[in-house]
Amino acid sequence: MSKASQKKKNEALGLPTYCPDWCAGGLKNHWQAFMEGCPVEDARVHVSVDHCGFTNDIVNHLKQRLDRRGGAGWDVKLQQDDLLPSHMGMALVRLDMHVWRDDRSQHPSSDRLQMDLTPGEARTLAAQLINLADTYDLR
Ligand SMILES: [Zn+2]
Numbered sequence: 001m002s003k004a005s006q007k008k009k010n011e012a013l014g015l016p017t018y019c020p021d022w023c024a025g026g027l028k029n030h031w032q033a034f035m036e037g038c039p040v041e042d043a044r045v046h047v048s049v050d051h052c053g054f055t056n057d058i059v060n061h062l063k064q065r066l067d068r069r070g071g072a073g074w075d076v077k078l079q080q081d082d083l084l085p086s087h088m089g090m091a092l093v094r095l096d097m098h099v100w101r102d103d104r105s106q107h108p109s110s111d112r113l114q115m116d117l118t119p120g121e122a123r124t125l126a127a128q129l130i131n132l133a134d135t136y137d138l139r
Pocket residue numbers: 016018019020023024026027030045046047
């Protein structure tokens with residue numbers, strides 16, 4: 001499908017006809033999300049690729065004990081600010097954190113935290129995390 005043809009299809013459905021360079025997948029992904037049942041309000045939001053990580057169990061083998069249970073995780077990505085009406089709204093850094101209960105099944109409603117950070121807030125958080133990690137590791 002040509003870009004012009006995809007643009008027309010998106011326009012007819014109220015989906016973006018232009019994507020910022022950080023939007024993963026571009027116009028076709030907005031259309032595909034809608035076709036797969038995503039509501040138009042969600043399908044038109046620009047989203048970057050995401051980066052995720054998980055915590056592991058920390059086990060003290062000498063004392064044969066679990067010092068920290070792993071299973072928590074995070075996911076970060078750029079996402080268009082959906083509160084702004086413009087289809088080219090400001091991008092925020094979405095930090096999504098979750099923990100698993102002891103049975104390791106995920107309960108997103110009760111064990112999930114989602115924060116939308118401005119780029120400046122995200123840099124502050126990153127700098128604080130690095131500073132704390134360095135304070136411990138480089139002592
Ligand atoms: Zn996009």
